[in-house]
Amino acid sequence: MIVAIPLYDRFTALDAIGPYEVLWRLPGVEVRFLGPEAGLVHADTTMLGIQATHAYEDVPRPEVVMVPGGTGTRALLEDERLLGWIRTAHEHSTWTTSVCTGSLLLGAAGVLDGLDATSHWAALDDLSRFGATPTSRRVVEQGKVITAAGVSSGIDMALTLAAKIAGEDEARAIQLRIEYDPEPPFDSGSTAKASPEVLELARTLSTRQLQGAGTAP
Amino acid sequence: MIVAIPLYDRFTALDAIGPYEVLWRLPGVEVRFLGPEAGLVHADTTMLGIQATHAYEDVPRPEVVMVPGGTGTRALLEDERLLGWIRTAHEHSTWTTSVCTGSLLLGAAGVLDGLDATSHWAALDDLSRFGATPTSRRVVEQGKVITAAGVSSGIDMALTLAAKIAGEDEARAIQLRIEYDPEPPFDSGSTAKASPEVLELARTLSTRQLQGAGTAP
Secondary structure, three states, X not given: OEEEEEOOOOEOHHHHHHHHHHHOOOOOOXXXXXXXXXXXXXXXXXXXXXXXXXXXXXXXXXXXXEEOOOOOHHHHOOOHHHHHHHHHHHHHOOEEEEEOOHHHHHHHOOOOOOOEEOOOOOOHHHHHHHOOEEOOOOEEEEOOEEXXXXXXXXXXXXXXXXXXXXXXXXXXXXXXHOOOOOOOOOOOOOOOOOOHHHHHHHHHHXXXXXXXXXOOO | OEEEEEOOOOEOHHHHHHHHHXXXXXXXXXXXXXXXXXXXXXXXOOOOEEEEOEEHHHOOOOOEEEEOOOOOHHHHOOOHXXXXXXXXXXXXXXXXXXXXXXXXXXXXXXXXXXXXXXXXXXXXXXXXXXXXXXXXXXXXXXXXXXXXXXXXXXXXXXXXXXXXXXXHHHHHHHHHHOOOOOOOOOOOOOOOOOOHXXXXXXXXXXXXXXXXXXXXO
């Protein structure tokens, strides 16, 4: 079973690596990182590059499509090359999934029309542009389409998917193997739990850092 | 402030990317991925390669040392090049940290002698070889040395560290930005919670998969 993770300039690394770290451990799974062409693709910061081993078109019919989000998402909402790949792959996939603003790419490809879907909290409302119903949950399942909320939620989504693919014991064993027994030191992981001050700081955070580091627009 | 993450053949990707995704968002932080030389370094599977932008020796005095674990750890426990880099960097660091079996490398470098420390549950007892006291907690702080348990625990460790570096509001805002409000679909993330059957499956899991994929020893 091939899990295809399409990367693009300024994807968010944890969106991609969380699901990778769960799904490669499934029996018979091969995870392939794709890019505009084979070679390095840079994450939100230029500090990190991940190797795409294949171009999108090299892997037209993966069983699992897993689209990460990132600051580069919005530049691709009319990119027919990537959107066309998603659309065609989805026609044949067993599962089509996303993390964070990856759901905007699914939406722009036409995959979410008429479905409930989630995304990063700061982008959730944008899903309605694509005929989807924004749904503030961490993992939203709609038939073979599964969307996850921001960044770290890809781990939860992938464990859910792992159980569907290989059974609950396999998923539980992977959870133990990656010791996913979270103990966040604070309780500010959702807009419902964060203080207004923290919410305001978070709204400006990525922009500030990316500008400060001089790495990405 | 420079955060140095030394990579090596067969590191575990989420060990490195969890802390990266938290720490790059701090004001004034630059994360540098190091390797034996600049270039691609492969994770546990050959499915994934991450770019080391510098060789270890190019970054001798980072403020933060963050050592990931991986199936390749044990081959390096007498590798004086990497251990020497860790030892020297630790002398000058503000914080020296690890995720998963990265603590075995800290131990082999002499950093953990006389300290409490944690590691992946399957490797925890090995810490005593290096004069450390194995401590089954998710994040263990001992002065400037912070060790984390298996794989996903690096996210919790990095949020703890982020608060020490930049204050709790910054850390909370990053938690919100990466939407770290975990909802694992199962409750098998620690050996205390998993069933005996799941524990046994997890013990054989990585080995089975790496052999099955034909990717790594």
